[in-house]
Amino acid sequence: MTARVEVLAPGPYATVQDLGRPGYAHLGVPRSGAADPPSLRLANRLVGNAETAAGIELTLGGAALRFTAGAWVAVTGAPCPVEAAGRAAGTDAPLWVPPGGVLRVGVPRRGLRTYVAVRDGIGVERMLGSRSTDSLSGIGPPPLRAGTTLPVGAGAVAAAILADFAAPPPLPRRPVVRVLPGPRDDWFVPEALTALCAAAYEVTADSNRVGARLRGAPLERARAGELASEGMPLGAVQVPPGGQPIVFLADHPPTGGYPVVGVVAAADLPLVAQARPGDLLRFRLVRRASHDRASHDRATARHREAADLPGGGRQEA
Incomplete structure (x- = not known):
């Protein structure tokens, strides 16, 4: 039987998102995709998915998701209380939800959007090359509601499950x-x-x-x-x-x-x-020159960091 995610409660607003559908602006179709792409990418890496895999984007948390089969999941983005099968769990790390277990995501302490990635990805049908919900055009799966069932397994596994070396920086109070x-x-x-x-x-x-x-x-x-x-x-x-x-x-x-x-x-x-x-x-x-200079300086710092690692390259999950 195909593993599935059953939405018991979606919170205020929840959708399926990947990295979007670029290349269709000439047809009037927005790119869409995760509003906070780095958080979705991190969640996917933490469960061994390709960064392009589809996950769930929650707005102001408040969600409850039941997994019909055991699943590795990761919660990233706006920090919030997390409970897996009745036990408190953390964010920004892989965690196991047993068969029939419920993942509960509370209201974020700060920030707006939280991401849930599942090992193998959310396997809803692609539309124009993406599984993303587009709230403007209506393309993609509809927003999640209580009773929605999502298939798991889109062939998106990329690696073994490894945690990132460092947690992402906290969201600033006044960005x-x-x-x-x-x-x-x-x-x-x-x-x-x-x-x-x-x-x-x-x-x-x-x-x-x-x-x-x-x-x-x-x-x-x-x-x-x-x-x-x-x-x-x-x-x-x-x-x-x-x-x-x-x-x-x-x-x-x-x-x-x-x-x-x-x-x-x-x-x-x-x-x-x-x-x-x-x-x-x-x-x-x-100004453009200073922006380009800042980007160059960050790239240079990353290259120096890579050169200092054994083997001369940065190791990432």
Whole structure:
């Protein structure tokens, strides 16, 4: 019998996610995928899956999952209480759930999204090359609800189960994310980017997988009118007429008609995805040269670290 995951309780919002379906923006299909990809990748590595395997993305926890067969699982992302078959368990490490056992994931202490990976991956049908739920277009499996049953086993096993050498850093209480000038920053007064970075913005309750809606100092336009609809990158900071910015996340539309004042650095987008309503978020302006320099310095540090390991290479799960 095929191993399955039975959803007893999905929490406020839960979906199946992998790393998304790139390459279809010209058809109006967002990339979608995990809102916090590094957390999903880590969860998959911890249970020996390929990083591309599908897992479960929980929003504000509150989930209960029953496993019909014994399974290795890992819980990553927003830290929260975890219980496996009635016993307290940890996050960011592989854990065993016996046949018929229930994995319970509580409400995160900080952050918004938690990921559950299962050895062999969640084996729902692929659509356009991905198993991800897209909340904007409706492509992929529907959001999970009590009574949903998910098959396990998608041929995604990559390695033996090994823990990462170091746990991921804790989520900051007040994240600061880097932002590069956007393609339409000339639609704003010269001080707009300075104003964006001068004070914190509050994440509002209207935020979702499409974008994080922010409340704070309005960004003043230098031009009236609206743009023709144009392509929107992941991390675009789009500004509607009211002046309150929106940071586009995983399910953002491929095009939009409001000007983009800046674009959040890709490496910092998981911090935005983990910001919950009421959290404060700050921006730090970087120019392209300094951003490229920082990326180069991080790559150089990784290469030096690899050279210091026995055998001259970094060993990862």
